[in-house]
Amino acid sequence: MTQRDCSRTWKPRVEPLESRTLLSVGLHSLRAAHGRGRGNNQGQMFVVTLDPLNNSGVTGQGTIIRKGSKITVNLDISGVEPELMHLMHIHGFGDPMLDQEFGLPTGDKASQCPPASASATPSADAIPGLISDHQSELFSGAEMKDLAIKDETRIFPRGDASGRIRYRETLKAETDNGVDLGDLALRGVEVHGAYVAIGANGDRVIVHSTTPGVAPLNSVYIDNLPIACGKLQAVSNGPDLQSRRS
Numbered sequence: 001m002t003q004r005d006c007s008r009t010w011k012p013r014v015e016p017l018e019s020r021t022l023l024s025v026g027l028h029s030l031r032a033a034h035g036r037g038r039g040n041n042q043g044q045m046f047v048v049t050l051d052p053l054n055n056s057g058v059t060g061q062g063t064i065i066r067k068g069s070k071i072t073v074n075l076d077i078s079g080v081e082p083e084l085m086h087l088m089h090i091h092g093f094g095d096p097m098l099d100q101e102f103g104l105p106t107g108d109k110a111s112q113c114p115p116a117s118a119s120a121t122p123s124a125d126a127i128p129g130l131i132s133d134h135q136s137e138l139f140s141g142a143e144m145k146d147l148a149i150k151d152e153t154r155i156f157p158r159g160d161a162s163g164r165i166r167y168r169e170t171l172k173a174e175t176d177n178g179v180d181l182g183d184l185a186l187r188g189v190e191v192h193g194a195y196v197a198i199g200a201n202g203d204r205v206i207v208h209s210t211t212p213g214v215a216p217l218n219s220v221y222i223d224n225l226p227i228a229c230g231k232l233q234a235v236s237n238g239p240d241l242q243s244r245r246s
């Protein structure tokens with residue numbers, strides 16, 4: 001686990017396309033997770049429903065089961081750009097180093113998904129008409145943990161040919177700084193990455209490729225643009241997860 005440089009100032013992150021690696025992960029079904037109640041020896045369970053940000057059309061659902069020093073994360077996400085990598089993180093407040101790095105107020109509080117009005121917040125990475133990464137983080141908190149393939153590798157999942165991500169990984173229950181993730185009920189999940197073009201009124205809008213892997217005309221891929229967000233919710237006892245499936 002590498003320590004982050006506390007003195008680093010926040011800046012937008014753009015990762016090179018070359019780092020994107022194809023992967024295929026199986027989804028541990030929500031049915032299998034059903035009934036694993038909080039506080040028993042099966043672990044503590046949280047559910048998350050991902051709603052679209054920036055009119056992305058991206059939705060998703062999943063679970064995080066915490067057992068000791070590990071979390072097992074299951075996410076099933078639809079509507080992402082096919083064949084491209086999508087950054088995914090657990091976001092939250094309360095890690096002083098991360099709060100500083102991301103230019104956020106300190107102090108533990110609940111992660112929230114940003115309202116549409118967040119796009120008007122002054123920010124170095126503001127994008128006309130869209131909620132930027134930092135504007136979202138003012139509500140959702142710092143990137144506490146990469147939801148990466150095989151933990152710590154910073155290799156994120158790609159959308160498949162139909163724009164779906166099925167993510168299942170068991171990860172350390174630590175931030176990327178090696179600090180315990182704390183109360184997951186205070187954390188949220190964000191998914192990032194979309195093609196953006198200039199809309200009719202000059203605002204930027206998300207556009208989708210018609211041929212997977214080929215950028216739409218006059219668009220750029222912004223890999224940290226928030227496209228979906230959800231708050232983790234603790235499950236006390238056997239949720240009706242099947243009703244959450246679309």
Ligand SMILES: [Cu+2]
Pocket residue numbers: 087088089090091143190191192
């Ligand atoms: Cu994120």
